[in-house]
Amino acid sequence: MFLFFFIIFILGLAIGSFLNVIIFRLESGEKIINDRSKCMNCRHVLEWHDLIPVLSFVFLKGRCRYCGNKISWQYPFVEIATGILFIIVSSIQYPVSSIFYLLFWCYITSALIVIFVYDFKHYIIPDKVIFPAIIVTLGFNLFNDFVTRYTLHVTNNNSQFLNFLFSAILAGGFFYAIFVITKGKGMGGGDVKLGFLIGLILGWPLVLISLFLSFIAGSVAGMFLMLIGKKKMKSVIPFGPFLVLGTFIALFWGGGIIKWYMNMII
Ligand SMILES: [Zn+2]
Structure with a gap:
């Protein structure tokens, strides 16, 4: 091991x-x-x-x-x-x-790392990275859905694939709404695509955890940068790196966070 x-x-x-x-x-x-x-x-x-x-x-x-x-x-x-x-x-x-799953997760991890660094440095999420990642994840989810339906003979009607697609449209739509309302100042078009990808990767309800964590991390970092005078109220902070961080945390510890939260409110 x-x-x-x-x-x-x-x-x-x-x-x-x-x-x-x-x-x-x-x-x-x-x-x-x-x-x-x-x-x-x-x-x-x-x-x-x-x-x-x-x-x-x-x-x-x-x-x-x-x-x-x-x-x-x-x-x-x-x-x-x-x-x-x-x-x-x-x-x-x-x-x-299996090697197949390992390859997929290593690929997605790599894509997210490139997005993190590139957006951090240039405030751009490159299409050459995000579009292939979206296509591969769509294919992976379809394949997974197929496997659970036909080889494991799971007979419930709840399609995993629809869950992931719904989460993707929800997260992408959420950023698109911010993009339209703030006239492109709050979020960029790259964040809309990244939101869509993250929904596909995490599904419901983990996508919520990742959005929630990234907004908290983003605002804390924004306030900190304003306090030490590195950024002004109006200057832009790239949001992609926070989304990537939130996604990794939701992916690795999201299940635990949901349990902990459920125990808190019950
Ligand atoms: Zn040299």
Whole structure:
């Protein structure tokens, strides 16, 4: 079991390193599969030992070996976050998971990490990431619905797929309403698409938990930034990162949160 999670973690570090490449190529408009990785400053081609996740950053003390230019904290942060999140998503599935489910959850985790970083840096949720994620999750939900109906012979009429679709329309519609009411100042079009994706990932009632948590986290962060004078009342804070955080928390601990809340009110 330890070995399994160790391998998952190493895999997460490697995928995280690839996610950094994807983020950089989305920023620069280069093709995703391109030639060798280069230093962003001096364009020196990086050797294999410059590209080891986390370790290279630590040994090079966060600087390029060739020009001494500072390497962004984004690189080790994304690698470690991917490693840790991969462990958590696979521990939810462990030990009943099939490779298929593991692949799906690792893919969704990766997509959400890219959205988190990109929206944080550029206030944009890239269509190249969100649309494939929506299509894959729709397909995954349809497949799951099919499996529970026809192989496990579950005969109730409540379609899981409709639950997820309903949650997606609800969350997406909610952000679309804010988008229209605030004339695009409160939320962007990207948040509408992200809301839709999150509904598809979480379903009802977990989608509520994720929206609730992200609004709380977003307002606390907004007030904090205003207090320390980094942001003014009117300036925009990207909401995508909070939605992604809320989604991970709802995914991992949502069931526990619902139980705890039910105990509180009864
Ligand atoms: Zn360099």
